[in-house]
Amino acid sequence: xxxxxxxxxxxxxxxxxxxxxxxxxxxxxxxxxxxxxxxxxxxxxxxxxxxxxxxxxxxxxxxxxxxxxxxxxxxxxxxxxxxxxxxxxxxxxxxxxxxxxxxxxxxxxxxxxxxxxxxxxxxxxxxxxxxxxxxxxxxxxxxxxxxxxxxxxxxxxxxxxxxxxxxxxxxxxxxxxxxxxxxxxxxxxxxxxxxxxxxxxxxxxxxxxxxxxxxxxxxxxxxxxxxxxxxxxxxxxxxxxxxxxxxxxxxxxxxxxxxxxxxxxxxxxxxxxxxxxxxxxxxxxxxxxxxxxxxxxxxxxxxxxxxxxxxxxxxxxxxxxxxxxxxxxxxxxxxxxxxxxxxxxxxxxxxxxxxxxxx
Numbered sequence: 001x002x003x004x005x006x007x008x009x010x011x012x013x014x015x016x017x018x019x020x021x022x023x024x025x026x027x028x029x030x031x032x033x034x035x036x037x038x039x040x041x042x043x044x045x046x047x048x049x050x051x052x053x054x055x056x057x058x059x060x061x062x063x064x065x066x067x068x069x070x071x072x073x074x075x076x077x078x079x080x081x082x083x084x085x086x087x088x089x090x091x092x093x094x095x096x097x098x099x100x101x102x103x104x105x106x107x108x109x110x111x112x113x114x115x116x117x118x119x120x121x122x123x124x125x126x127x128x129x130x131x132x133x134x135x136x137x138x139x140x141x142x143x144x145x146x147x148x149x150x151x152x153x154x155x156x157x158x159x160x161x162x163x164x165x166x167x168x169x170x171x172x173x174x175x176x177x178x179x180x181x182x183x184x185x186x187x188x189x190x191x192x193x194x195x196x197x198x199x200x201x202x203x204x205x206x207x208x209x210x211x212x213x214x215x216x217x218x219x220x221x222x223x224x225x226x227x228x229x230x231x232x233x234x235x236x237x238x239x240x241x242x243x244x245x246x247x248x249x250x251x252x253x254x255x256x257x258x259x260x261x262x263x264x265x266x267x268x269x270x271x272x273x274x275x276x277x278x279x280x281x282x283x284x285x286x287x288x289x290x291x292x293x294x295x296x297x298x299x300x301x302x303x304x305x306x307x308x309x310x311x312x313x314x315x316x317x318x319x320x321x322x323x324x325x326x327x328x329x330x331x332x333x334x335x336x337x338x339x340x341x342x343x344x345x346x347x348x349x350x351x352x353x354x355x356x357x358x359x
Contacts, residue, residue, distance in 0.1 A: 006181040011146040012037035012079075014182045015105060015169070016045070018153035019077050021184055024103065025051035026076040028065035030058055030084060033117040034173040035107035038079040059084045063091030070100040071215040073199030075157055079105035081173070082123055083114060085131070092166055093132030097217030097228070099198070101160035103153070104138070104168045107176040110342035118342030119173035121262060124319035127170045128291040135229060137236050139167045139243060140291040142261040146180040148288075154187060159243060161193050163235055170290060172315065174263045174344075239292055246294035251283030251301045256354055258284045259298065259324045260313040264345065268313055271350035281306075282354060290320065298327035302334075309333040309357060315344055 009017070016038045019027075027042040039055060046053040056062035062078050069076040080088060085106045095102055108123045110116035125131075127140045139159050143149035149171060160167040203212045219225035247265075250272055251257060258268045265286040275282045285301050287294050302310045302324075309332055312321040317340040325334050337353050339345055 005185075006183045008179050009146065009182050010037055010177065010179050011149060011171070012107065012176040013041045014146050014150050015153060015176075016041040018150040018184065019103065019157075020045055020049055020051070021186065022075070022154040022157045024075045024077050024157065025049065026066075026069040026074050027051070027053050027078065028056050028062040028069070028076070029078050029080065030056050030062050032081045032084045034109055034119075034176050035079050035081045035105065037176065038105060038107075059087035060091065063088040063095075066102050067091060067095055067098070067100060070095065070102045071098070071200050073196040073201050075103075077103040077105070079107070081107045081109045082111050082120070085123065085126065089126075089132035092138070093130075093134050093136060094217050095166045096136035096138070096232070097134065098215050099164040099232070100166070100215065101157075101164050102166050103156050103160060104166055106168060106170050108170065108172045116342050117173070119263070119315065119344065120342050121172055121264065121315040122317075122319070122340065123170065124290065124314070124316065127168055128293070128323070136232060137165075137239075137291055139163070139165060139239060140170050140289060141168070141245075142170050142287060142290045143175060144262055144265045144286065146175065146178065147182050149175055150182050150184065151187070154189070158189055158191050158193060161196075162191055163239055164198070165235065165239075170262075172262050243289060244292050244294050244297070245288035246297045247284070247286040247288060248297065248301055249284040249286065250281070251285065251304075253306045254281045254283035254304070255306060255308055256280070256282045256357065257302050257307055257310045258282060258313055258350070259310055259320070260284065261287050261290055261320065264313055264315055267345060267347055268350060270347035271354070274347055274351045275354055278355075280354065287320070293323045293327070295323070295327040298324060299329065299331075302328050303331050307332055309335060311335045311337060311350070311353060313345055313350060314338045315342065316340055
């Protein structure tokens with residue numbers, strides 16, 4: 001019998017453990033369902049590894065504590081759910097403007113407003129189109145399983161450090177609350193992480209051999225602000241060239257292509273299996289990074305001669321569909337199946353929509 005190191009864990013707790021194993025030693029947050037298991041886990045485990053857990057008095061305080069810890073060169077994270085991320089938006093923009101790395105988890109819940117504590121995908125625009133003010137982006141990962149979420153965490157911290165940028169995990173509440181077997185394996189990284197010479201780790205005018213580090217996102221002079229923005233945009237272009245991740249499932253020669261992310265993509269795979277029984281070949285484009293979006297890969301999968309049309313499936317009123325339509329550029333019809341709020345489409349609903357297209 002083969003031994004396994006897998007253990008059954010709830011998604012939120014598994015993500016928190018993965019962060020600790022990735023070297024995160026500071027966590028600042030504020031409770032909101034359905035991500036509360038992350039701070040609860042951190043509160044219990046951080047002291048055991050010499051780390052710091054602090055429940056702030058508000059989401060605004062938490063994100064600014066992240067700013068401070070990151071500015072000192074620490075690996076730091078925070079987590080929240082939808083309305084809480086909205087409250088952190090100003091701080092996230094400040095982090096981007098100050099070029100500070102951090103890891104942010106959003107376990108999406110229903111909205112708008114306080115909405116519900118059930119799963120949703122209504123925060124796609126918020127995560128991928130900025131969310132806060134100014135011309136900035138975050139790298140945004142969208143896991144479809146607890147194991148994939150765990151595997152993303154180490155890379156998320158490394159990408160944040162490499163590009164000096166906030167990185168977000170955008171997961172629906174299902175990922176956070178369901179239990180799946182997971183294995184924690186530290187992957188060998190090929191990244192050469194830059195030294196954090198910019199960090200405010202102490203400076204002595206007489207003894208320091210490096211320049212004084214200053215963390216700032218305020219630029220009064222036009223030229224300085226333009227220089228900062230040019231630097232960020234060049235970095236985002238590099239990220240778009242190097243960090244795109246996508247799963248292409250059963251796409252070669254498909255008649256129809258489904259586009260979905262997160263747990264909805266898993267439901268789409270069940271719909272693909274149902275369609276196969278009826279002799280209909282359906283494929284799936286699953287963005288793993290929703291920013292940068294896999295524009296070229298999405299285009300190439302849907303632009304195949306065999307493909308009649310694409311169907312975007314989301315637990316929202318339709319947000320990712322805009323990026324899919326941009327990728328397709330009018331070459332094929334793009335339809336939508338969505339459930340705003342917190343209703344999750346079933347495999348049978350997806351199959352029914354495909355059958356409506358005809359052969």
